[in-house]
Amino acid sequence: MKRTEYTIPVKLDAKTFRRFSFFDTLKLRRRWVRPVVFAVILIAFAVIALLSRREQSGLIAAVLLAVGLGLPLVYFGTFFSQVNLQVAHHNLDKPRRVYTVVLNNDGVKVTNDQMAENPVQVPWKEVQAAFRVKGCIYLYVNAARAFLLPDGQGNAPAEEIWEYLVKHMGDRCKF
Numbered sequence: 001m002k003r004t005e006y007t008i009p010v011k012l013d014a015k016t017f018r019r020f021s022f023f024d025t026l027k028l029r030r031r032w033v034r035p036v037v038f039a040v041i042l043i044a045f046a047v048i049a050l051l052s053r054r055e056q057s058g059l060i061a062a063v064l065l066a067v068g069l070g071l072p073l074v075y076f077g078t079f080f081s082q083v084n085l086q087v088a089h090h091n092l093d094k095p096r097r098v099y100t101v102v103l104n105n106d107g108v109k110v111t112n113d114q115m116a117e118n119p120v121q122v123p124w125k126e127v128q129a130a131f132r133v134k135g136c137i138y139l140y141v142n143a144a145r146a147f148l149l150p151d152g153q154g155n156a157p158a159e160e161i162w163e164y165l166v167k168h169m170g171d172r173c174k175f
Helices: 014-028 033-052 057-089 158-172
Strands: 006-012 096-104 107-112 120-123 129-133 136-142 145-150
Touching: 006 145, 006 158, 014 057, 014 129, 014 136, 014 145, 033 057, 096 145, 096 158, 107 136, 129 158, 136 158
Parallel strands: none
Antiparallel strands: 006 096, 096 107, 107 120, 129 136, 136 145
16 A cells, blocks of 8 residues: 655765755756857867968967866866865764655645754645655755755665656656
């Protein structure tokens, strides 16, 4: 018999948070595209400058190549640094309890386990998407806010929780 309510007291750790950050920023929002396109364009101009064999073309090519490779490296370095700073800020080196998610027929109810706040209730029709990735479910209640549901932390197996989400959300659930 399937349940009608699932409770997931979520403990986050650094590995789970990093994986989510990479998924959200680089895969879902595709924020890697612009730096890569920028690098490709400047490298192409550097090659064109070298092929022109004019005076100072080597210097221009070197500058274009340095900027074309340097700025994307700085962008990705800053991103990874910011993720590590957030891990340290939230003390995620050891797993810590952050919130409790309850899935029921009315929708998603989230209670903050770190501060005394009123629980947030989101009806199923307003939940934007759910993504099933290795070891976790990312439940986006809107474009800017997601709740992580790591496998093995709920009162049921992760596959059963995923099936429950698919039942209520349909094609908004993605692998």
